[in-house]
């Protein structure tokens with residue numbers, strides 16, 4: 001089929017966005033992976049599919065596929081591209097919409113200054129629901145009620161790294177580092193992503209605390225590798241920092257591809273993600 005798509009990004013986290021309302025889309029994981037391939041396809045971190053809702057009270061359904069072709073629960077930067085896309089394509093006249101995802105309902109809003117704020121829902125903090133094997137495979141016991149030692153096998157040596165585990169609908173493991181620029185993201189990111197204590201794999205966040213209202217963050221994303229920004233990863237990092245008494249809401253998040261802002265009023269409250277969304281080009285691909 002000849003597929004129409006729009007290429008977009010949110011702080012450098014890039015997407016292929018597809019109207020699945022006016023086009024019939026029923027792709028295999030291999031086809032989703034081809035769309036995300038930067039040489040054989042269009043190329044993107046994630047592919048975002050716009051569909052009619054199945055839940056009453058929602059305006060749209062939002063499906064997300066990582067570059068490896070796997071469908072996932074949530075994508076924060078993608079939710080900003082989503083609301084910009086449906087507005088620009090005339091699929092809605094509303095500036096604030098409710099969107100059904102695998103992880104629940106989120107509410108992106110187009111602000112008058114062009115920025116976009118998304119109610120991402122409340123974080124999930126119980127380790128078993130992240131999901132994370134809190135009992136550990138090597139008998140590790142938790143360091144305190146918010147930090148978990150994760151044993152990484154590095155070239156025959158074993159290194160224990162203290163992690164916060166948080167779900168924003170998708171799983172995140174966040175560690176504090178002194179300097180994100182020198183953090184071993186490429187070396188330990190894959191080891192964390194595929195660690196056996198995360199049965200669904202995990203997104204690995206590396207957070208440098210600049211001050212109580214400002215962090216720098218790099219994320220090695222599940223199913224993709226390091227991205228220039230990660231919306232849910234930014235939410236998870238700020239939630240972890242606030243819970244540990246290291247940060248105060250709102251928090252500025254400097255990602256490699258741009259700046260996001262995260263607000264969170266505490267346990268049981270939604271996380272608000274604010275940032276940009278950019279339309280880069282329109283295209284068609286035979287797939």
Ligand SMILES: N[C@H](CCC[C@H](N)C(=O)O)C(=O)O
Nearest residue numbers: 075076077170221222231232
């Ligand atoms: N790689 C993530 C999905 C995309 C998350 C990220 N791009 C965001 O902006 O939240 C996962 O497998 O859970």
